[in-house]
Amino acid sequence: MRDGINLARLGIPAVALVTEDFWPQGDFIANSFGMPGIPRIRLPHPVAGTGVANLRHVAEEIAPRVLAALAEG
């Protein structure tokens, strides 16, 4: 979330990828840093360590949403 906020503050379109378990923390950080509307996309939890096949599946599923969010930004 911090990376997304920092990039957005630099004027660079950014989308934060946040896993399910960290969604409340994402909201907390977004509100704390004064950017409650920072675009973010929900990922399943966990992602790390779930294997290449699953990572590829997750990436294919979210890539269109990332592109759409960046286009909107």
Added chain:
Amino acid sequence: MNALLNAVDEAAALEHLHELGCTDGLPAIVPTLRRVDRMVLASGLDAELVFGEMGPAGGVATVEKVAIAAVMAGCLPDYMPVVVAAVRAVIDPIFDLTEMQGTTHCTAPLIIVNGPARRWCGPIASGFGALGPGHRANASIGRALRLAMINIGGARPGVSDMALLGHPGKFSYCLAEDEEGSPFPPLHTSFGFAPEDSVVTVIGAEAPHSVVYSGDADDPDNHLRLLEVLAIGMANMATNNAVLRNGSVVVVLNPEHAYILSDAGLSREDVAARLFELAHHPRAELERLASAFAGRAGDGELVGCFESPAQILILMAGGSGLYSMVMPSWCAGAHRNSAVSVRVETDPSCEIPLERALREE
């Protein structure tokens, strides 16, 4: 001035604080105006003086807010200069407080106190059970920092503090160095402070890991074996220090172990240098057990856990015997879990006689 809450009595006020999530789960002293004013007075500072922001909530840490945390924690007014120094330490950008509060790692701020403030602002225990129960200053100073991190920094478990389990040191984690008993110069002098300075050093640390070593004075390699087991404890393959690497670690030598090393002619710097050398792992082990992180380890058959011996903080505390302790760290954040040292400012502080304070309740 902070918002005031009203309650019919102290018990109701405490329940309200619990309901608001303003406590650590244990009973707290209700921060009445009179108690907070007394704590502010003890600091010798203006109530509205700003120390900085505390992440992740970005709350502004003023003297008054820190005093509220100190009151809630059960601090005596005498402790306030140490609490202030600890808060200033975690606010230093090098401490990476926002990241430290939000990580899934169990890290908690370990407060190490050196210099005359150990007596003036305490006594802060450095001997038997210094990290355990029974020492009011140790318990309440560490707790005051935690309550500041909760109520000013906004750390809430599972929402903004994402530690998967945490550890009991997240309630309180504070000790002093046994400078008088130690064969080594005090820890803070290795950071450039004078022995007569009072200094608080704070580092995000795991729970203490016990290191057992039974010395043998007839063994010419006694000190080398002790160093070997200390190195295993502080950077074994289950620690972030071995896997994420290049962070700091704390080594708390008990007197028996400290004298095994000093009697072998080793200085604190010698001990750190040898522990640095020992804290290396074969690349194959890193690839086998921590493949996700092995790619960061550069070239070479042996991978070092530290960038410098200075990342190994060594002090003496505790009773004398078989057990020392090591505290591995998170080793992440922009500054790789650096320790921050802050001078304890006792000059402006104001002595608040306890008897009078109690009469005024």
